[in-house]
Amino acid sequence: MNQLLPFKLGTEVYALELPEIQEVVENPQIHDLPGAPETLAGAIAFHGRIVPVVDLPLLLGFPAGNRFDRLIVLSDRHGPMALWIDQMCPIMTLNLSHETLSQSSSEADCIRGVLNCRGEIISLLDLDQLQAKLEQLCAENGG
Amino acid sequence: MAKRVLIVDDALFMRTLLRDIFTAAGWNIVAEAENGLQAIEQYHLQQPDLVSMDIVMPEMGGIDAMKTILSTDPAAVVVVCSALGQESMIMEAIKAGAKDFIVKPFSDAQVLEVIERVAAG
Amino acid sequence: MDIAKYREMFLTEAAEHLQNMVSLLVELEAAPEDRNGIAALFREAHSIKGMAATMSYSATAQLAHHLEDQLDNCRSLGQISSTQIDYLLAAVDLLEGLLQDIRQQLPERSVEAFIQGEIPHQGLELLESVSCSEDLDNSNLLIHLRLEETVAAPGPRLLVLLKKLEEFGRLLETIPAEENILQGEISRTLEVRLKTDLSQEQIFTRLQKYSELAEITFPPEQIVEKQRKQQAVTTTVRVGTDLLDHFINLTGELITNRYCLQTAAAERNWSGLNEGLGQLARLVKNLHHQVLQVRMMPLATVTDRLPRTVRDLCRSSGKEVEFVVDGASIELDRAIIEALTDPLTHMVRNAIDHGIEQQGRVRIKAWRERDQVLIQISDNGRGIDPEKIRQRALQCGLLSPVQAENIRDYDLYQLICHPGFSTVEEITETSGRGVGMDVVKTAVERLGGILMIDSVAGEGSRMTMKLPLSVAIVRMLLIESAGSLLGLPITRVLQTLEVSPAEVRTSGKQLVITLQGELLPLLSLRKILRQPKGQVKKLLSLVVTEVLGRKIGLVVDRLVGQQEVFVQGLPAPFDRLRGNNGGAILGDGRIMFLLDLQPLLEKRRKKEA
CATH class of the missing domain: 3.30.70.1110 (Histidine kinase CheA-like, P2 response regulator-binding domain)
Known part of the structure; x- marks a missing residue:
């Protein structure tokens, strides 16, 4: 069985698997990262480390909505970095098998697969693609 | 001829569980022991092909018992049995000569794989 | 089984022996009949042979043994010839190559040809011998x-x-x-x-x-x-046992302190807690100090390599140069020492290449001034010709004709650090492969230091680096800009001041003020960072600093104060963002980012161009 943490970006539901997440931070104080591109919302002080915050909806092309007051801090394999999302949903447990998971259509949309959960479409976020996207972004804004 | 095993564990429940798994696999349970001291005694009496040894036990723990057994019979085949989270103890046991290990809670299949592997050498 | 650990130790020690050999050889060149020197050289080769043989690095051991034989001859003759010194230096180069192979866990390159009298060329030929090694x-x-x-x-x-x-x-x-x-x-x-x-x-x-x-x-x-x-990027350091004893004692005290605090907390004993916290502060400060000590290395680690460079340069250029180092025992953080290797080498090369005409002296002098270290590289050569720089600056459009006429010589000299600036028409072999002065300056500023260049025509030039002792903990000037908290290393701040908007004038498109008789261009930090415009204030807060060789006045929202902070880099890939040199978490939980003006301004300039 797999545990998923679903969250909303605009009107769409995305999800991460629990092992991909280090912590969920409530009411974070986000500090400006001067000179950084808009998609980087800033940085937080996370257990003594400076962890950059990615404005995920903006990065994936969703309109600027009401950002939720929680951040998802990814596990160290993909980080450290924190994702800012629109809204968080309750954790769900299901079996992620090939039948439930249909492959994503495009390679650049940061989606690992799509599942239909009781009528609701949930996209699994592809962190490797996300990281590649961020690397490109930082290289473009590099000095 | 059926292979002979000595089961060492302080919990009756665990011994029963292991006994059933070994029996189902066609092993002969030659003795059971509740602590390290009994284990050493039974080992010398029975000379089993394999010892399934719990690590944390009263009187004398599994690692010390295993060391004593190995000091008199370096060819002894010992598999240690331990709860999750006691990795450093398992590693100590392996350093001291355990052939393999089983982590509790375990499934029948896991136990069988380990014992067949070590019994085959 | 864990040979990796021993390999690391072997490499560190062998590199030290090689370094000693080079120093000894350069010294022997001046005094070829120094028996003690020859004996010391023999001992170094002997140590390398012993260690390499123990580790089964057979080619290294074989070559070291060969050197031992050669040196034994010299020892009995009581002198060493300059051909032999050349040969031995080439052997040391080859040994360095062997150490590199060992470090990268490649098979050792062949030493047969060298021992049989052929001095190898770097590169391809060496690689051919790979297949015969037993390692593969x-x-x-x-x-x-x-x-x-x-x-x-x-x-x-x-x-x-x-x-x-x-x-x-x-x-x-x-x-x-x-x-x-x-x-x-x-x-x-x-x-x-x-x-x-x-x-x-x-x-x-x-x-x-x-x-x-x-x-x-x-x-x-x-x-x-x-x-x-x-x-394999981690390197080893040697730590004196007395320092380790300090650490264990401190650890003991910290453990005691923890129990005191726990007890006080359990009893809600506030005065006990306060006392314990005071003690903790003292212990942490002490620990920090000791850890920094471990990171300290003498400047000699870099300067000891230079006599060889100087010697080779003299050989190829036919110049006669006396090379002196004063203050090589001054200690700096290892990160700073490592970052200084290339800049120092380049400045020494420059001095010999462009400064000294036929005969002269190059001198490195290092000294401490409070919590900063100054390192000066000077020569008594021809000096920098301000006229040439003026012409060149006009050519590349760095200065307008009016500026070129009015600029002080001192400010002109700083321009040689500008990227792409070079007054030497023909690039000699040596400066061609080195780093430029722009790279030197960038390296120094990256470390939170500054580079000053001075020269007197006909008397020589002088480059002075002002550096912090340690990189991790830096004293910062904290600045606020549109709600962001930024830090500028104190070493980069020339002055802070507040001026009334009435003092601001325009010069061309540029806002300026007059400071000590000079025009100081003003730049808005908000504008540089593309932040929204602020409100007009009664007094403007200015930070005077130097960017790209020019003094500027940075207009900021507020000067917050000074503080010592622990700087940490941003995690990848964010460390590549322009203008970001890391940040620090302050005691109140706020994050301060280091302001790196140069890349930000360069980008703006490119955009405008």
Whole structure:
């Protein structure tokens, strides 16, 4: 069985698997990262480390909505970095098998697969693609 | 001829569980022991092909018992049995000569794989 | 089994011996009949031979042995010829190459040709000898194992596998090492180099019995090589035992302190808590101080290499240069020392190449001024010709004709650090392969230091670097801009002041003020950072600093104050963002980012151009 943490970006539901997440931070104080591109919302002080915050909806092309007051801090394999999302949903447990998971259509949309959960479409976020996207972004804004 | 095993564990429940798994696999349970001291005694009496040894036990723990057994019979085949989270103890046991290990809670299949592997050498 | 640890020690020590050999050889060149020097040289070669033989680095040992023979001859003759010095220096170069092979875990390059009297050229020829090494023997097998994600106790599992693999042959190397597994390093992969008589198939069949293994592969050599190189970046340092004793004592005190605090907290004993916290503050400060001590290295680590460079330069240019170092025992943080290696070498090269005409002196002088270290490289050569710089600056459009006329000589000199600026028409071999002054300046500023250039025509030039003692803890000027908190290393701040908007004038499109009789261009930090415009204030807060060789007045919202902070870099890939040199978390939880003006301004300039 797999545990998923679903969250909303605009009107769409995305999800991460629990092992991909280090912590969920409530009411974070986000500090400006001067000179950084808009998609980087800033940085937080996370257990003594400076962890950059990615404005995920903006990065994936969703309109600027009401950002939720929680951040998802990814596990160290993909980080450290924190994702800012629109809204968080309750954790769900299901079996992620090939039948439930249909492959994503495009390679650049940061989606690992799509599942239909009781009528609701949930996209699994592809962190490797996300990281590649961020690397490109930082290289473009590099000095 | 059926292979002979000595089961060492302080919990009756665990011994029963292991006994059933070994029996189902066609092993002969030659003795059971509740602590390290009994284990050493039974080992010398029975000379089993394999010892399934719990690590944390009263009187004398599994690692010390295993060391004593190995000091008199370096060819002894010992598999240690331990709860999750006691990795450093398992590693100590392996350093001291355990052939393999089983982590509790375990499934029948896991136990069988380990014992067949070590019994085959 | 863990040869990696010993290899590291061997490399560190052997490199020290080689460094000593170079210094001795350069000294012997001036005094070829110094028996003590020759004897010392012999001992160095002898030590290398002994260590290399113990580690079974046969080519290294063979070459060191050969040197020992040569030096034994010199010893009995009581002198060393300059041809021999050349030969021995070439041998040291070859030994350095061998150490590099060992560091990268490549087979040692061949030394036969050299010993038989051919001095090798760097590069291709050396690589041809690779295949004959025993290290690439067929009985060596690389095995890569990966555990299933579900394996409950990966550490013990890897240990069992290691013991199993030991039954198949001799383990030459494993990643992670057994020691690391025992110490609790979590890994789900195991990389093993095995010397075995068994075939791949036989090993595969035996390992297949472990259903815990998700992957059993036998990668070709190169791939592993690449991974290993990435892991090999850690270096070792030598730490005096007295310092280690300090650490253990401090640890003891910290443990005691922890119990005091726990007890006080449990009893809600506020005065006890306060006292304990005071003690903790003292202990942490002490610990910090000691840790910094471990990181300190003498400047000699860099300057000891320079006599050889100077010697080679003199040889190739036919100049006669006396090279002096004062204050080589001054200690700096190892990160600073490492970053200084190239800039120092380049400045010495520049001095010999462009400063000294035929005969002269190059001098490095280092001294401490409070919590800063100054390092000065001076020569008594021809000096920098301000006229040439003026012409060149006009040519590249760095200065307008009016500016060129009014600029002070001192400010002109700083322009040679501008990227792409060079007054030497023909690039000589030496400066052609070195780094430019712009790189020197950037390196110094990266460390939170400043570079000052001074010169008197006909008397020589002088480059002075002003550096912090340590990089991790830096004293910062905290600045606020549109709600962001930024920091500028104090060493980069020339002055802070507040001026009334009435003092601001325009010069062309540029806002300026007059400061000590000079026009100081003003730049808005908000504008540089593309932040929204602020409100007009009664007084403007200015930070005077130097960017790209020019003094500027940075207009900021507020000067917050000074503070010592611990600087940490941003994690990858964010560390590549322009203008970001890391940040620090302050006591109140706020994050301060380091302001790196140069790249930000360069980008603006490019955009405008």
